[in-house]
Amino acid sequence: MENNGKNNPLFFLGDRLEFPPVSNANSDGLLAVGGDLSPERLLLAYQSGIFPWFNEDALIFWWSPDPRMVLFPEKIKVSKSMRKVIRDTDFRLTKNTCFEQVIEQCAIQKRKGQEGTWITPKMKEAYLNLHEKGFAKSYEVWQNDELVGGLYGIDLGHIFCGESMFSLVSNASKYAFIHMVNEFKEQNYLLIDCQLHTKHLESLGAQEISRKDFIEILKKQN
Known part of the structure; x- marks a missing residue:
């Protein structure tokens, strides 16, 4: 173990399906290192308020x-302006029709101030496994029968844990996000977990x- 700057030792995960208390995380939010990306561990993580985020060829950081x-x-x-887009657009929304394409587009999306992607091949495989089990879901936006935007995340039944989104044309990911949120509002979801602050997410509420x-x-409701 090593010190994480908060007088708590950094927890190294082994084969056991467990996480330390989230209060053990350091000031940056780093809680643990290691383990695997099995569906069981990923679900336990999200149900515990934890998510993985790491670079390719690195240890898994939680x-x-x-x-x-x-x-x-x-x-x-x-x-x-977005209400006008929603009213007048030729966008078409679908759900869970091409999860793999959505996660691939999210992986290759260029983001300001970010080199490479945290959506590594191992992460793609892990979330595809969760999708096959019905927990990872995608929303897709089409224009002229082309996929132009979308998002994906983990659905816990009362909370949706958003993971990533992409746009190939202006407002496509916003269109998906707003429709998803309105759907969850009707279904009495408690919140959408956005993980970390961005001005884009703040602008959406x-x-x-x-x-x-x-x-x-x-x-x-867990």
């Missing part, structure tokens, strides 16, 4: 940041809450 970026469905913000509050909400 995170539980404080604060946590979330969106309560009833607080979704849709700008006047996401906000930061404490990890403690996030875990309390997470456990309400």
Whole structure:
């Protein structure tokens, strides 16, 4: 074990299906290292308020940041210009029709200030396994029968843990996100987990809450 800067030792995962308490995470949210990406471990992670995030050829890093970026469905913000896009667009939305294509597009999407991708081949395989088991889901946006945007994440039944999104044309991922949130609002989902703060998510109504509050909400129907 090694010190993580918060007087707690960094936890190295072995073969046992377990995670340390999320309160053990360091100030950056790093909680543990190692383990595997089996469906069982991934589901336990998300159900515990933890997610994997690491670079290719690196050990698996497990995170539980404080604060946590979330969106309560009833607080979704849709700008006047986006309402016009939704009303007048020729976009077409589907769900779970091409999960593998969505995750591939998310992996190759160029992002400002980020080199490479954390969606490694191992991560793709792991989430495809979760998709086959019905937990990982995708929303796809089409224009002229071409896939132009979408997103994917883990559906826990009362919380959706968003993982990544992409757009090949303007507003495509926003279109998918807004429709997904409105669907979850009708189904009484408690929140969408956005993990970390971005201005883009904040513009859509996401906000930061404490990890403690996030875990309390997470456990309400687990």
